[in-house]
Amino acid sequence: MNQIVKITIDGVECMATKGQYITDAAKENGIYIPTLCNYEGVKPRGSCRICTVKVNGRLMTACTTPVSENMEIENNADEIQELREAIIELLFIEGNHFCPACEKSGSCELQALAYRFHMMVPRFPYSFPQQEIDATNPKLVKDQNRCILCKRCIRAIKDEKGRSVFAYKRRSRHVEISIDPKIGKSLSDEMAQQAMDVCPVGALLVRERGFVVPIGERKYDNEPIGSDIEKLKE
Numbered sequence: 001m002n003q004i005v006k007i008t009i010d011g012v013e014c015m016a017t018k019g020q021y022i023t024d025a026a027k028e029n030g031i032y033i034p035t036l037c038n039y040e041g042v043k044p045r046g047s048c049r050i051c052t053v054k055v056n057g058r059l060m061t062a063c064t065t066p067v068s069e070n071m072e073i074e075n076n077a078d079e080i081q082e083l084r085e086a087i088i089e090l091l092f093i094e095g096n097h098f099c100p101a102c103e104k105s106g107s108c109e110l111q112a113l114a115y116r117f118h119m120m121v122p123r124f125p126y127s128f129p130q131q132e133i134d135a136t137n138p139k140l141v142k143d144q145n146r147c148i149l150c151k152r153c154i155r156a157i158k159d160e161k162g163r164s165v166f167a168y169k170r171r172s173r174h175v176e177i178s179i180d181p182k183i184g185k186s187l188s189d190e191m192a193q194q195a196m197d198v199c200p201v202g203a204l205l206v207r208e209r210g211f212v213v214p215i216g217e218r219k220y221d222n223e224p225i226g227s228d229i230e231k232l233k234e
């Protein structure tokens with residue numbers, strides 16, 4: 001039987017299921033912790049660090065840390081908000097994100113987080129990396145310029161034999177996402193769309209489709225990102 005535990009988030013007492021990840025427990029209690037590499041239904045990896053919180057005084061990733069009795073979590077401390085702002089800015093400067101020219105604009109989680117955190121211009125210099133666009137797949141275009149290396153595509157998109165369609169290639173700062181040439185060739189329209197939806201940014205786009213949802217009507221065009229948007233409206 002599930003054991004219920006008591007935790008506090010920013011001093012507010014919350015109930016959670018023992019072993020549940022902090023992000024999920026917070027969401028169930030109406031508290032938003034931003035996430036990027038995390039994807040519902042897929043094992044968390046804790047790679048982007050945007051969900052960092054303080055747990056009993058220590059910085060931890062909320063998406064990979066299970067709750068336990070009397071855990072004290074800080075989500076809104078200035079130090080944490082500043083860390084998250086810096087992560088968002090770093091993600092912008094490490095890639096080439098030209099939002100107005102991106103098909104994912106308005107439904108991009110990185111762009112929506114930048115708005116939510118009121119980012120205007122990153123404080124760090126742009127690195128303008130040389131990145132390539134791979135348009136060899138019959139269903140998908142991969143634009144490495146926008147990839148934030150969250151691995152959501154690798155972890156979530158598998159073929160009927162359970163093999164990953166996407167993989168990392170190269171190392172360190174040259175690392176990039178590749179589409180398996182064999183498995184990728186037999187990608188169905190449905191899987192291509194899933195991959196585009198799983199990608200938090202505009203790095204994976206279904207070929208020959210654009211503006212299916214007009215600008216102005218996309219997911220974050222009229223509402224900020226976050227599971228607490230109803231509260232924000234109050």
Ligand code: SF4
Pocket residue numbers: 146147148149150151152153154177198199200201203204
């Ligand atoms: S292609 Fe998209 S989903 Fe895959 S690692 Fe890059 S940003 Fe993440």
Ligand code: FES
Pocket residue numbers: 034035036037038045046047048049050051052061062063064
């Ligand atoms: S969402 Fe937790 S580390 Fe990326």
